[in-house]
Amino acid sequence: MTVLSVKDVTVRFGGLVANDAISFDVAQGMLAAVIGPNGAGKTTLFNVISGAMAPTSGTVHFNGELITGLPQYEVSQKGLVRTYQLVQLFKDLSVRANIMTGFHRVTKGGVLAALLRPRWFREQEARIAARTEELLDFVGLRAVADMEADKLPYGQQRLLEVARALAAEPSLLLLDEPAAGLNMQETAALADVIQRVNRQGVAVVLVEHDMQLVMQIAQKIVVIDFGRKIAEGSPAEIKAHPEVIAAYLGGTEGLDD
């Protein structure tokens, strides 16, 4: 089954065509990557898919449903959740509290429920608390659960973002350059988390510059350059694709290190 279907997505900023009729599909449970040079249009594409921005033309279907033009909160309520190229945590809140903010898609109740605390509300709180502890273990942040988010090393902030996104129970997770700025160990920890998320049945699309990471974990790679999709295929196919090598490296080097 197809989880995500992007069809002819075009985004114009004045005279600039940031996305030029981009189409691709992501199958259920797949781990896919979107790569391309800086300014190629990757974040713009994520903005369109996640509902942060309406495309100039084209459509996005999620689980068979047209979601183009829906606001981002509605898209995330349907199970399509993203993280950002720049870390966006609540800096002064603890690691644990940051994860808890991710649950609001799957929780109910307003101010009145919080005041009266009926039984279903207390049960929901208990479920959230238990799931938060599971997520702390899942990403390996239990030891720093009470620390303020901005006191964490950058690699752990990235893991925290993933944990918070998982609190919303996504069926598709979009990660925009999750390994940017991470050292090798941090990147390895992140790759492990992404693969474990994926093995639990969550489809993942990541935008990533770390080619080694992409080649290691992605099942399918979509390459964009100047807003156009220039290739799509398995890591082996992409490595051997002449247009990709030319666009990505601007020369004769291969994609192997």
Ligand SMILES: Nc1ncnc2c1ncn2[C@@H]1O[C@H](COP(=O)(O)OP(=O)(O)O)[C@@H](O)[C@H]1O
């Ligand atoms: N809101 C915007 N207004 C005008 N131009 C934009 C806007 N967002 C992105 N761009 C331009 O669109 C192009 C693609 O940007 P982006 O999607 O951020 O690329 P990438 O994520 O691949 O580095 C760039 O030339 C960028 O300057």
Ligand SMILES: [Mg+2]
């Ligand atoms: Mg970007």
